[in-house]
Amino acid sequence: MDITAPRHLKARKRPxxxxxxxxxxxxxxxxxxxxxxxxxxxLTTTRVAERAGVSxxxxxxxxxxxxxxxxxxxxxxxDLLAERMENVCRSQHGKTSREMIEALVNAYxxxxxxRSDVTRALYSSAVELDNEALIDAFAKRMDAATQEMLRSAPxxxxxxxxxxxxxxxxxxxxxxxxxxxxxxxxKEQAAIREQLxxxxxxxxxxxxx
Amino acid sequence: MDITAPRHLKARKRPxxxxxxxxxxxxxxxxxxxxxxxxxxxLTTTRVAERAGVSxxxxxxxxxxxxxxxxxxxxxxxDLLAERMENVCRSQHGKTSREMIEALVNAYxxxxxxRSDVTRALYSSAVELDNEALIDAFAKRMDAATQEMLRSAPxxxxxxxxxxxxxxxxxxxxxxxxxxxxxxxxKEQAAIREQLxxxxxxxxxxxxx
Amino acid sequence: MDITAPRHLKARKRPxxxxxxxxxxxxxxxxxxxxxxxxxxxLTTTRVAERAGVSxxxxxxxxxxxxxxxxxxxxxxxDLLAERMENVCRSQHGKTSREMIEALVNAYxxxxxxRSDVTRALYSSAVELDNEALIDAFAKRMDAATQEMLRSAPxxxxxxxxxxxxxxxxxxxxxxxxxxxxxxxxKEQAAIREQLxxxxxxxxxxxxx
Amino acid sequence: MDITAPRHLKARKRPxxxxxxxxxxxxxxxxxxxxxxxxxxxLTTTRVAERAGVSxxxxxxxxxxxxxxxxxxxxxxxDLLAERMENVCRSQHGKTSREMIEALVNAYxxxxxxRSDVTRALYSSAVELDNEALIDAFAKRMDAATQEMLRSAPxxxxxxxxxxxxxxxxxxxxxxxxxxxxxxxxKEQAAIREQLxxxxxxxxxxxxx
DNA sequence: GATGAATGAGTCTTCATTCAT
DNA sequence: GATGAATGAAGACTCATTCAT
Numbered sequence: 001m002d003i004t005a006p007r008h009l010k011a012r013k014r015p016x017x018x019x020x021x022x023x024x025x026x027x028x029x030x031x032x033x034x035x036x037x038x039x040x041x042x043l044t045t046t047r048v049a050e051r052a053g054v055s056x057x058x059x060x061x062x063x064x065x066x067x068x069x070x071x072x073x074x075x076x077x078x079d080l081l082a083e084r085m086e087n088v089c090r091s092q093h094g095k096t097s098r099e100m101i102e103a104l105v106n107a108y109x110x111x112x113x114x115r116s117d118v119t120r121a122l123y124s125s126a127v128e129l130d131n132e133a134l135i136d137a138f139a140k141r142m143d144a145a146t147q148e149m150l151r152s153a154p155x156x157x158x159x160x161x162x163x164x165x166x167x168x169x170x171x172x173x174x175x176x177x178x179x180x181x182x183x184x185x186x187k188e189q190a191a192i193r194e195q196l197x198x199x200x201x202x203x204x205x206x207x208x209x
Numbered sequence: 210m211d212i213t214a215p216r217h218l219k220a221r222k223r224p225x226x227x228x229x230x231x232x233x234x235x236x237x238x239x240x241x242x243x244x245x246x247x248x249x250x251x252l253t254t255t256r257v258a259e260r261a262g263v264s265x266x267x268x269x270x271x272x273x274x275x276x277x278x279x280x281x282x283x284x285x286x287x288d289l290l291a292e293r294m295e296n297v298c299r300s301q302h303g304k305t306s307r308e309m310i311e312a313l314v315n316a317y318x319x320x321x322x323x324r325s326d327v328t329r330a331l332y333s334s335a336v337e338l339d340n341e342a343l344i345d346a347f348a349k350r351m352d353a354a355t356q357e358m359l360r361s362a363p364x365x366x367x368x369x370x371x372x373x374x375x376x377x378x379x380x381x382x383x384x385x386x387x388x389x390x391x392x393x394x395x396k397e398q399a400a401i402r403e404q405l406x407x408x409x410x411x412x413x414x415x416x417x418x
Numbered sequence: 419m420d421i422t423a424p425r426h427l428k429a430r431k432r433p434x435x436x437x438x439x440x441x442x443x444x445x446x447x448x449x450x451x452x453x454x455x456x457x458x459x460x461l462t463t464t465r466v467a468e469r470a471g472v473s474x475x476x477x478x479x480x481x482x483x484x485x486x487x488x489x490x491x492x493x494x495x496x497d498l499l500a501e502r503m504e505n506v507c508r509s510q511h512g513k514t515s516r517e518m519i520e521a522l523v524n525a526y527x528x529x530x531x532x533r534s535d536v537t538r539a540l541y542s543s544a545v546e547l548d549n550e551a552l553i554d555a556f557a558k559r560m561d562a563a564t565q566e567m568l569r570s571a572p573x574x575x576x577x578x579x580x581x582x583x584x585x586x587x588x589x590x591x592x593x594x595x596x597x598x599x600x601x602x603x604x605k606e607q608a609a610i611r612e613q614l615x616x617x618x619x620x621x622x623x624x625x626x627x
Numbered sequence: 628m629d630i631t632a633p634r635h636l637k638a639r640k641r642p643x644x645x646x647x648x649x650x651x652x653x654x655x656x657x658x659x660x661x662x663x664x665x666x667x668x669x670l671t672t673t674r675v676a677e678r679a680g681v682s683x684x685x686x687x688x689x690x691x692x693x694x695x696x697x698x699x700x701x702x703x704x705x706d707l708l709a710e711r712m713e714n715v716c717r718s719q720h721g722k723t724s725r726e727m728i729e730a731l732v733n734a735y736x737x738x739x740x741x742r743s744d745v746t747r748a749l750y751s752s753a754v755e756l757d758n759e760a761l762i763d764a765f766a767k768r769m770d771a772a773t774q775e776m777l778r779s780a781p782x783x784x785x786x787x788x789x790x791x792x793x794x795x796x797x798x799x800x801x802x803x804x805x806x807x808x809x810x811x812x813x814k815e816q817a818a819i820r821e822q823l824x825x826x827x828x829x830x831x832x833x834x835x836x
Numbered sequence: 837g838a839t840g841a842a843t844g845a846g847t848c849t850t851c852a853t854t855c856a857t
Numbered sequence: 858g859a860t861g862a863a864t865g866a867a868g869a870c871t872c873a874t875t876c877a878t
Contacts, residue, residue: 020862040337045848055864060849127336128249132392139391166397167404174383182348183341188375195376199412203404206411253872255840264839265874275873438841458755463869473843478870545754546667550810557809584815585822592801600766601759606793613794617830621822624829671851673861682860683853693852 024062026052028073035121043125045069070125071134077122078134081111082141089145093152100149101200105172109193112176119180142169157208164207168200233271235261237282244330252334254278279334280343286331287343290320291350298354302361309358310409314381318402321385328389351378366417373416377409442480444470446491453539461543488543489552495540496556499529507563511570518567519618523590527611530594537598560587575626582625586618651689653679655700662748670752672696697752698761704749705765708738716772720779727776728827732799736820739803746807769796784835791834795827 030052034043045066049056063069088107092100112119146165150158158164175196179189239261243252254275258265272278297316301309321328355374359367367373384405388398448470452461463484467474481487506525510518530537564583568576576582593614597607657679661670672693676683690696715734719727739746773792777785785791802823806816 023862044846046846056849057851057865058863061862064849066848124336127333135391163400163404166393167401167408170387170391170401171380171384171405171408174385174387175380176383177387178379178383182344182379184375191372192376192379195372195412196380198415199376199380199408202411202415203408206407254874255872258840266839266876267837269874270837441841462867464867474870475844475872476842479841482870484869542754545751553809581818581822584811585819585826588805588809588819589798589802589823589826592803592805593798594801595805596797596801600762600797602793606790609790610794610797613790613830614798616833617794617798617826620829620833621826624825672853673851676861684855684860685858687853688858 020062023052023054023058026054027059027062027069028076031069031073031125032118032121035125036117040124040127067129070129071131074122074126074129074131074134078138082138084111085142086145089149092149094154097153097156097204098201100153101168101197101204104146104149104168105193105197105200108172109176112180113189116180123177139169159208164204168204171200172196229271232261232263232267233281236263236268236271236278237285240278240282240334241327241330244334245326249333249336276338279338280340283331283335283338283340283343287347291347293320294351295354298358301358303363306362306365306413307410309362310377310406310413313355313358313377314402314406314409317381318385321389322398325389348378368417373413377413380409381405438480441470441472441476444472445477445480445487446494449487449491449543450536450539453543454535458542458545485547488547489549492540492544492547492549492552496552500556500559502529503560504563507567510567512572515571515574515622516619518571519586519615519622522564522567522586523611523615523618526590527594530598531607534598541595557587577626582622586622589618590614647689650679650681650685654681654686654689654696655703658696658700658752659745659748662752663744667751667754694756697756698758701749701753701756701758701761705761709765709768711738712769713772716776719776721781724780724783724831725828727780728795728824728831731773731776731795732820732824732827735799736803739807740816743807766796786835791831795831798827799823 027048030048030050031043034047034051038047043066045056045059048069049059052059059069063072085104085107088103092103095103143162143165146169147161150156150161150165175192179192184192236257239257239259240252243256243260247256254265254268257278258268261268268278272281294313294316297312301312304312352371352374355378356370359365359370359374384401388401393401445466448466448468449461452465452469456465461484463474463477466487467477470477477487481490503522503525506521510521513521561580561583564587565579568574568579568583593610597610602610654675657675658670661674661678665674672683672686675696676686679686686696690699712731712734715730719730722730770789770792773796774788777783777788777792802819806819811819
């Protein structure tokens with residue numbers, strides 16, 4: 001996922017020793033906590049360092065500047081999310097369309113919802129960030145994993161699988177974010193989730209699935 | 210739409226004279242231009258005032274602080290968008306489901322896409338803003354307009370029209386934003402738009418439409 | 419003297435009102451005082467502003483950054499010095515070589531010596547500064563003024579007046595600085611000054627003056 | 628030359644073994660290189676150590692702080708320069724005034740010019756340095772060597788040889804620096820050098836040389 | 837009412853120096 | 858002895874907001 005990362009946003013050094021790795025983790029965690037408690041406005045290098053229990057200087061040894069920290073944070077998050085979703089897709093190979101759709105929607109929904117404060121923090125951290133490369137990389141992985149999954153469906157014959165897949169993901173990802181941001185009551189959220197599954201499923205079937 | 214606006218975000222005075230109104234407009238326009246050309250990072254009160262052709266002092270006559278300006282900007286934008294969409298909904302009363310869905314998706318899609326730089330600017334301006342109230346108000350208007358439209362469909366018998374409507378809007382709004390942010394090639398965007406319409410339509414029909 | 423000044427070193431705004439002018443003067447004076455008392459190391463924007471009795475913010479309205487302040491300071495100093503020396507040269511038109519040399523050496527010597535702490539401060543402030551343009555401009559003015567003066571000598575017939583003049587100035591300016599930096603006792607300084615005059619004079623005469 | 632060195636500027640340990648000496652040399656060389664490539668602004672202990680191929684910690688074994696390093700660097704440089712100039716003076720014992728002056732001017736001129744980037748680096752490194760002691764020591768050695776040389780002139784009868792000598796050195800050293808800093812074209816530099824020699828010579832002769 | 841100069845708290849970032857390994 | 862990660866004080870610079878003119 002590093003392949004296309006803008007050079008100036010790269011972390012200064014890769015953590016190699018255990019100590020370094022835990023320091024970096026502490027910094028990431030602190031960043032999220034600061035974002036949760038105060039939003040982007042309150043996200044200062046001093047505050048993050050303080051919360052992480054390291055000095056600013058140390059922070060700057062790992063991240064050449066604030067932007068690089070945020071970039072790395074998003075990178076790591078999307079990396080984990082992609083991996084998680086890839087596993088879900090793989091686990092559905094050969095299953096029915098219904099199982100696939102259910103797995104896809106539920107997995108993504110839960111990933112975004114289980115720590116909604118963290119999700120929100122990451123969304124806001126990404127705003128003033130040249131993270132197109134990250135989004136692209138994530139999208140590519142998701143596209144590949146989803147297509148492969150769809151292709152493995154035993155009795156399905158899709159015409160334009162690429163378009164179908166990209167539509168599905170756009171709808172699912174978009175809807176989750178929208179519901180997430182509207183802050184609806186849990187019950188309504190659950191209801192919409194079901195409707196979303198139904199909608200995707202009927203779409204898939206109308207495409208030959 | 211002001212009813213629920215957090216008190217501290219209210220504009221200091223309502224523009225009453227023509228001069229005031231045009232000043233406010235100039236400030237709004239300047240804000241958007243500054244956002245487009247430099248993002249949130251470059252959005253300073255001085256720069257906005259300069260671009261608007263007024264002094265900072267004057268600007269502070271209209272908006273007690275930066276947040277209030279951004280709040281008002283988003284308020285106005287959502288107001289306009291809501292109105293536009295309400296008109297679209299009204300114009301589809303009594304039409305077929307297909308026509309309704311097509312109108313809804315196309316109108317929203319175009320509203321967000323026709324000036325993509327402005328849309329992007331507004332998205333970014335809203336990030337660090339306590340604009341839940343605005344979103345809520347917008348949602349309520351859209352919910353009402355959409356439900357009424359759906360209810361006017363001659364031959365449709367929907368079971369839970371409220372759930373159907375909220376699902377539809379979540380899917381449409383979410384998908385548009387997602388596609389918008391992924392920055393896909395125009396051709397692919399158009400293809401997805403069609404798929405989205407098809408998907409919503411088949412969903413609606415499966416609900417009794 | 420602004421003609422060739424590197425754009426990024428230009429002052430942010432020209433002081434037009436009385437208040438501005440006195441503010442700028444206060445900043446210049448403060449800069450010199452800070453330099454005198456602590457050298458370049460202690461020259462911080464905060465300290466200068468504090469000593470000038472203004473806020474940092476105000477300082478940054480007149481000088482876009484520290485370098486610009488130092489540049490402007492040197493510009494003003496060299497401007498004044500050049501003017502002073504030009505007057506001296508003009509006042510010696512038509513006089514004897516001896517009078518010319520004496521006037522030149524004495525004027526420059528005194529200009530550099532009368533406030534030796536200020537001179538030292540300015541030397542040190544110029545070190546990390548791209549002030550070639552300033553030096554050039556100063557040199558050009560001095561070259562012109564000196565040549566004109568020499569040409570006005572009634573009975574003199576110089577062969578290569580340009581070379582003679584540049585040699586004279588190099589020797590005088592260089593020697594003054596060297597003596598200045600060696601921090602010799604006053605008496606010895608005076609003695610060297612006389613020797614320098616004698617030396618320049620005999621040089622001039624050997625050139626046909 | 629250490630005799631009067633300010634205590635706090637002394638190097639922490641004298642290099643005794645070959646390894647140490649080469650380390651110190653590497654550090655000196657690195658310092659100069661860093662100065663050449665980035666000026667005083669970029670001169671950081673880390674950068675110097677890195678370039679020298681040692682760790683910061685090791686560097687601090689040899690120099691208790693940055694100032695001490697710069698002090699030692701200048702000390703070494705002036706030491707070498709003094710030695711070189713002393714040799715030149717000695718080699719001119721018993722020669723004519725012309726030969727002496729030529730040797731003196733040429734030697735100093737070349738010493739300063741042959742590696743102008745290094746000279747410039749050293750000038751800049753010395754600015755914020757309490758190096759009066761070094762200058763003094765250098766001056767004393769030069770004074771002694773020059774006087775002795777002048778005294779050895781076969782047919783010369785100088786009145787105040789001490790004043791003559793100090794004047795000569797001030798003029799020569801000062802002029803070289805001035806020409807050096809004005810960055811004149813090579814041809815002009817050479818011309819001035821010749822003029823300087825002529826000037827010094829005629830001065831010397833007018834003093835009884 | 838309008839203006840825009842002045843303010844100064846708050847931000848990011850650097851770098852000399854230390855000290856645990 | 859050597860290393861280089863960690864420290865944190867200190868510096869340059871910004872910008873929302875005020876208020877004298």
